[in-house]
Amino acid sequence: xxxxxxxxxxxxxxxxxxxxxxxxxxxxxxxxxxxxxxxxxxxxxxxxxxxxxxxxxxxxxxxxxxxxxxxxxxxxxxxxxxxxxxxxxxxxxxxxxxxxxxxxxxxxxxxxxxxxxxxxxxxxxxxxxxxxxxxxxxxxxxxxxxxxxxxxxxxxxxxxxxxxxxxxxxxxxxxxxxxxxxxxxxxxxxxxxxxxxxxxxxxxxxxxxxxxxxxxxxxxxxxxxxxxxxxxxxxxxxxxxxxxxxxxxxxxxxxxxxxxxxxxxxxxxxxxxxxxxxxxxxxxxxxxxxxxxxxxxxxxxxxxxxxxxxxxxxxxxxxxxxxxxxxxxxxxxxxxxxxxxxxxxxxxxxxxxxxxxxxxxxxxxxxxxxxxxxxxxxxxxxxxxxxxxxxxxxxxxxxxxxxxxxxxxxxxxxxxxxxxxxxxxxxxxxxxxxxxxxxxxxxxxxxxxxxxxxxxxxxxxxxxxxxxxxxxxxxxxxxxxxxxxxxxxxxxxxxxxxxxxxxxxxxxxxxxxxxxxxxxxxxxxxxxxxxxxxxxx
Numbered sequence: 001x002x003x004x005x006x007x008x009x010x011x012x013x014x015x016x017x018x019x020x021x022x023x024x025x026x027x028x029x030x031x032x033x034x035x036x037x038x039x040x041x042x043x044x045x046x047x048x049x050x051x052x053x054x055x056x057x058x059x060x061x062x063x064x065x066x067x068x069x070x071x072x073x074x075x076x077x078x079x080x081x082x083x084x085x086x087x088x089x090x091x092x093x094x095x096x097x098x099x100x101x102x103x104x105x106x107x108x109x110x111x112x113x114x115x116x117x118x119x120x121x122x123x124x125x126x127x128x129x130x131x132x133x134x135x136x137x138x139x140x141x142x143x144x145x146x147x148x149x150x151x152x153x154x155x156x157x158x159x160x161x162x163x164x165x166x167x168x169x170x171x172x173x174x175x176x177x178x179x180x181x182x183x184x185x186x187x188x189x190x191x192x193x194x195x196x197x198x199x200x201x202x203x204x205x206x207x208x209x210x211x212x213x214x215x216x217x218x219x220x221x222x223x224x225x226x227x228x229x230x231x232x233x234x235x236x237x238x239x240x241x242x243x244x245x246x247x248x249x250x251x252x253x254x255x256x257x258x259x260x261x262x263x264x265x266x267x268x269x270x271x272x273x274x275x276x277x278x279x280x281x282x283x284x285x286x287x288x289x290x291x292x293x294x295x296x297x298x299x300x301x302x303x304x305x306x307x308x309x310x311x312x313x314x315x316x317x318x319x320x321x322x323x324x325x326x327x328x329x330x331x332x333x334x335x336x337x338x339x340x341x342x343x344x345x346x347x348x349x350x351x352x353x354x355x356x357x358x359x360x361x362x363x364x365x366x367x368x369x370x371x372x373x374x375x376x377x378x379x380x381x382x383x384x385x386x387x388x389x390x391x392x393x394x395x396x397x398x399x400x401x402x403x404x405x406x407x408x409x410x411x412x413x414x415x416x417x418x419x420x421x422x423x424x425x426x427x428x429x430x431x432x433x434x435x436x437x438x439x440x441x442x443x444x445x446x447x448x449x450x451x452x453x454x455x456x457x458x459x460x461x462x463x464x465x466x467x468x469x470x471x472x473x474x475x476x477x478x479x480x481x482x483x484x485x486x487x488x489x490x491x492x493x494x495x496x497x498x499x500x501x502x503x504x505x506x507x508x509x510x511x512x513x514x515x516x517x518x519x520x521x522x523x524x525x526x527x528x529x530x531x532x533x534x535x536x537x
Contacts (some may be wrong), residue, residue: 049185052081075433102134109199115146152361196220211406233359238308243302275326326418418456465489
């Protein structure tokens with residue numbers, strides 16, 4: 001029994017590690033690329049007013065400062081005070097305070113089910129990058145340790161679920177502001193949040209629930225309809241369980257998709273600008289095997305039915321509930337044979353697809369309010385069971401389109417989503433923006449802009465121009481009043497820029513001017529699509 005338990009724990013830990021590795025990229029690593037401190041300087045850098053070590057005395061009922069120590073300059077990272085602490089019950093935080101402070105506070109978000117170690121290599125690098133630009137930088141683990149409570153298992157404790165859902169970011173930034181005030185003798189002039197994936201959801205939650213926390217928010221690829229995403233995962237995995245897809249079959253699908261859709265925007269350039277402009281139909285556009293046979297160069301009827309389930313979305317009682325997946329992510333990029341690996345289908349290692357890993361833990365530990373470890377997540381019946389998960393949906397989802405308080409206090413938000421995201425359905429971002437615009441009207445563009453990125457996978461990567469800095473334009477918008485008309489983006493292969501394009505605020509798209517290189521951003525201009533685009537794929 002002990003051996004079986006050890007093996008079970010090892011398997012869970014391996015699955016958690018695999019899932020964690022897939023979301024470590026759930027942050028835009030290109031932030032600050034366009035940073036020009038001289039253009040935004042206001043009053044010069046501030047210096048500490050007290051000794052770093054004295055910050056341990058901030059400890060009180062609300063939070064505890066565990067350590068406060070100076071860190072010497074190293075490489076591009078300047079000298080700074082590093083404090084770590086705990087907000088009850090288990091919210092860990094880290095705050096880096098540079099000795100030459102530009103007056104701004106920067107917080108970056110989490111990935112997946114969070115619980116990351118604050119000194120993990122990727123997270124430490126993001127914090128140091130901000131400090132190198134003069135920002136005070138803060139982060140949180142959202143209230144649990146993923147090494148101890150992997151995936152969604154932490155949600156068996158209701159407080160930890162609430163902390164993950166919305167509380168941790170709010171109380172962490174409030175704590176950071178108190179520490180900043182104590183250290184420099186002044187509050188932050190401006191505060192910024194930057195996140196992608198779960199971090200994008202955190203950004204939207206902040207704008208919806210706590211509009212005074214941040215002056216500017218970058219919300220990248222937000223999993224804003226978290227519950228709907230997991231329900232979609234269940235529907236897709238049920239379909240694929242009946243007809244698995246190999247990498248070779250995914251290549252057939254990708255070839256058919258791009259043969260039909262690449263030039264739909266008027267330019268054959270290897271990228272689908274907006275998948276809604278192409279009426280791809282798996283039943284009509286894919287090579288079919290004869291009868292019930294299965295072959296290398298065709299797809300069986302069962303496989304085509306499975307693909308139809310992916311592309312057609314989820315309905316409840318005859319009404320559209322969650323959008324179908326746009327085409328585009330089926331293609332290979334970099335070393336991977338398809339963007340659908342490992343999200344939709346298992347990777348060669350034999351590990352389960354991430355949709356199964358993330359979806360199963362949601363239904364077992366989060367959806368119903370109390371753990372159901374033996375629950376068969378694929379048995380979830382949308383018609384009969386949706387009402388049973390309403391509390392989880394209301395707590396976790398960031399679908400409220402009312403951003404009036406954030407707008408009224410002068411907040412600005414830049415959001416982005418890859419059109420070829422294989423992890424999160426990009427139509428979530430489009431539909432949410434359209435709902436906000438419907439409620440707020442033309443003034444939406446005065447505080448909230450969405451940039452769709454053709455060919456980009458989850459938060460980065462893919463075959464599009466996925467290297468871009470969304471944070472610097474946001475800071476300029478907040479502090480100079482200059483709204484981003486475009487965001488400069490590039491495609492980098494093996495360290496070399498091979499293509500540049502402008503990213504345009506939705507619903508505008510980048511259109512080729514008719515002359516010049518298709519790999520040069522100067523050959524493109526933002527324009528409204530020639531025909532109205534429906535939010536339904």
